[in-house]
Amino acid sequence: MSDQNLVELQGIHKAFGDNVVLAGVDLSVARGEVIVIAGPSGSGKSTMLRCVNGLETPDRGEITFDGRPVKPGKGLSALRAEIGFVFQQFHLFPHMSVLDNIVLAPTKVKGVARDAARTRGQELLERVGIAEKAHQFPAELSGGQQQRVAIARALAMDPKLMLFDEPTSALDPEMIREVLDVMRDLAREGMTMLVVTHEMGFAREVCDRLVFIDGGLIVEEGPPAEFFANAQSERAREFVDKIIHH
Structure with a gap:
C-alpha cells in the first residue's frame, strides 16, 4: 500500500x-x-x-x-x-441541545476537556453556518440545519x-x-x-x-x-x- x-x-x-x-x-x-x-x-x-x-x-x-x-x-x-459518517437520516439525540450533540463524542470517546470541546463545537457550528442554533434542540431546526449539525458533529472528532x-x-x-x-x-x-x-x-x-x-x-x-x-x-x-x- x-x-x-x-x-x-x-x-x-x-x-x-x-x-x-x-x-x-x-x-x-x-x-x-x-x-x-x-x-x-x-x-x-x-x-x-x-x-x-x-x-x-x-x-x-x-x-x-x-x-x-x-x-x-x-x-x-x-x-x-x-472516520466521520453522515447518514441520510441525521441521527441527532433529540433530548440534547445542538451543541451538546457535537460535544458528546469528543468528550466521551477522546477525553477532550468539556470547555475545549464546547469552544471547538461553537467554531464548527460557525463553519456550517448555524452558530446561532447552538442552544436549540434538533426538533426546532429544519432538515437542512439538522444535517449541517450532523456534519459538524462528525468533524468534531477531527476525522481523517x-x-x-x-x-x-x-x-x-x-x-x-x-x-x-x-x-x-x-x-x-x-x-x-x-x-x-x-x-x-x-x-x-x-x-x-x-x-x-x-x-x-x-x-x-x-x-x-x-x-x-x-x-x-x-x-x-x-x-x-x-x-x-x-
Missing part, C-alpha cells in the same frame, strides 16, 4: 443471504481525494461505505484505512473514531476521512444546496471524502473521481466531466441519460 492512499479496498465481497451486494470491489482512495459513488438503487453503494468504517464486515476481501486493517476486534473503535451516505436525499429541495455548500467547502479544504449521492451537479463540480457501481461491481470510474461526456459502458450511459433528462 502506498503512503498517499488513505483507504484501500481489495476484492470486497458481501452478500445478505442470497442477495450478492458487492461482488469483488477494488478501490484506492488517495489522501485529499473526493470521490462520488454513483449508481442505481441497490447497487451496493451504501454497503461499500459501511464496510469502509467497519459497520459491515465483508465476506471476503481486505480493507485498509491509514495503513491499518479494518476488521472486527479491539482496534476497530479507535479506527472508527477517525468523511463518509456521506446520500446526505441530501431526505431533504426538501430548498435545503439541499445549504448542505452541499458545506460539503463543497470541506472538499476545498482538502478533506478526504467518499460521497454516495444522486446530486450530479455536485459530483461534476467538486469530485476528483466518479465511481460508477452497478450489480455489486465498479463498472467504470474517472473524472466526472469525462464520465458525463463519454460513459463507456451501456449501464453507465443509461444512468447518465436518466440524470440528464430527469
Whole structure:
C-alpha cells in the first residue's frame, strides 16, 4: 500500500443471504481525494461505505484505512473514531441541545476537556453556518440545519476521512444546496471524502473521481466531466441519460 492512499479496498465481497451486494470491489482512495459513488438503487453503494468504517464486515476481501486493517476486534473503535459518517437520516439525540450533540463524542470517546470541546463545537457550528442554533434542540431546526449539525458533529472528532451516505436525499429541495455548500467547502479544504449521492451537479463540480457501481461491481470510474461526456459502458450511459433528462 502506498503512503498517499488513505483507504484501500481489495476484492470486497458481501452478500445478505442470497442477495450478492458487492461482488469483488477494488478501490484506492488517495489522501485529499473526493470521490462520488454513483449508481442505481441497490447497487451496493451504501454497503461499500459501511464496510469502509467497519459497520459491515465483508465476506471476503481486505480493507485498509491509514495503513491499518479494518476488521472486527479491539482496534476497530479507535479506527472508527477517525472516520466521520453522515447518514441520510441525521441521527441527532433529540433530548440534547445542538451543541451538546457535537460535544458528546469528543468528550466521551477522546477525553477532550468539556470547555475545549464546547469552544471547538461553537467554531464548527460557525463553519456550517448555524452558530446561532447552538442552544436549540434538533426538533426546532429544519432538515437542512439538522444535517449541517450532523456534519459538524462528525468533524468534531477531527476525522481523517468523511463518509456521506446520500446526505441530501431526505431533504426538501430548498435545503439541499445549504448542505452541499458545506460539503463543497470541506472538499476545498482538502478533506478526504467518499460521497454516495444522486446530486450530479455536485459530483461534476467538486469530485476528483466518479465511481460508477452497478450489480455489486465498479463498472467504470474517472473524472466526472469525462464520465458525463463519454460513459463507456451501456449501464453507465443509461444512468447518465436518466440524470440528464430527469
